[in-house]
Amino acid sequence: MITDFDMDAFVTATLAEDLGPGGDVTSQAVIPADARFAAVMDTRDAITVAGLEIAAAFFRRLDPAATIELLVTDGARVDKGTNLMRIEGSARALLTAERSALNTVQHLSGIATLTARYVDKIVGTGATLLDTRKTIPGLRVLEKYATRTGGARNHRMGLWDAAMIKDNHVAVAGGVGEAVRRARAAAIAEIIVEVDSIDQIEPALAAGATRLLLDNMPPPVLRGAVTLVGGRVPTEASGGVTLETIRAIAETGVNFISVGRLTQSAPAADIGLDFALA
Known part of the structure; x- marks a missing residue:
């Protein structure tokens, strides 16, 4: 469990850094406003998972109506190729939040994975x-x-x-x-x-x-x-x-x-x- 952590402030600051003053110009230009996408987050390594709830918070912030299913829990040791999360919602929102979500779960899972090896x-x-x-x-x-x-x-x-x-x-x-x-x-x-x-x-x-x-x-x-x-x-x-x-x-x-x-x-x-x- 993450204690003494302001999830809302972290998500706000991280998205502000990525979106800057102009927003996601690529998605705004290329993706129709009503387009929908389904997506699966998966791992290409055998890992110890950490940060999935935070990753989900990025998607929820940009599309509160998105459907998000966490397929494993933080702390799970999973094999290469394991699906971690399914999401469905606004294509613009999911694409805009993608990098912030992935950066977070990649970094935290990397730390958890190395730690588990030492343990x-x-x-x-x-x-x-x-x-x-x-x-x-x-x-x-x-x-x-x-x-x-x-x-x-x-x-x-x-x-x-x-x-x-x-x-x-x-x-x-x-x-x-x-x-x-x-x-x-x-x-x-x-x-x-x-x-x-x-x-x-x-x-x-x-x-x-x-x-x-x-x-x-x-x-x-x-x-x-x-x-x-x-x-x-x-x-x-x-x-x-x-x-x-x-x-x-x-x-x-x-x-x-x-x-x-x-x-x-x-x-x-x-x-x-x-x-x-x-």
């Missing part, structure tokens, strides 16, 4: 996959919805919901312990501390860190760090995690693994909309 790699290890704040500006809520749809858990939604003390914070504050103490003094409930060396672990814990982000550590070092922490706080591995390395990282005993490429590097799913005269 599959760590099944049975006890580790939980997290996303990051490495999202396209303005699309964070949607992209994090897509990672949830693919099976990950959301990390921070923004700068406001937890402290994350990283190397630059430590440098300015004068040390790991001092940075954590300041966060504690500010009454921040969750204090995540990035550590890139074993010798930072005890100072961070002593000062009151509530989670340790073990950054860019190879599996043998991660395993030692997890042993040293000894379950006192949850541990999170991050930095350069790939599909090839995530299983070994998960098997070190870390509680969480955060992967920026879920949103940074996911390719768009190949999804199309094929029209036929109704």
Whole structure:
């Protein structure tokens, strides 16, 4: 479920960007005003689906009387060639909304699909996959919805919901312990501390860190760090995690693994909309 998301505002802004001051001049010139089309949205890839309701909202905005049937639900893993949606309505409206609808469902399904691949790699290890704040500006809520749809858990939604003390914070504050103490003094409930060396672990814990982000550590070092922490706080591995390395990282005993490429590097799913005269 998409929470804290203004669907109407998103659809309005996206269509305004595409239509500009002149509208869809091609459809207005080429398609008769009373022409009708039926269409099927299908996938040319095996994917995890995300964003169908948003795609449907574009069609409904331009043709409130359109008939729309969602054939699968978000989160479904479907094979190449699967039909996702059937629509019927005003040809001008459907053609005008087509690209906005497809862009959205292709992008979100691409993220959900890549996320599901990462989740599959760590099944049975006890580790939980997290996303990051490495999202396209303005699309964070949607992209994090897509990672949830693919099976990950959301990390921070923004700068406001937890402290994350990283190397630059430590440098300015004068040390790991001092940075954590300041966060504690500010009454921040969750204090995540990035550590890139074993010798930072005890100072961070002593000062009151509530989670340790073990950054860019190879599996043998991660395993030692997890042993040293000894379950006192949850541990999170991050930095350069790939599909090839995530299983070994998960098997070190870390509680969480955060992967920026879920949103940074996911390719768009190949999804199309094929029209036929109704």
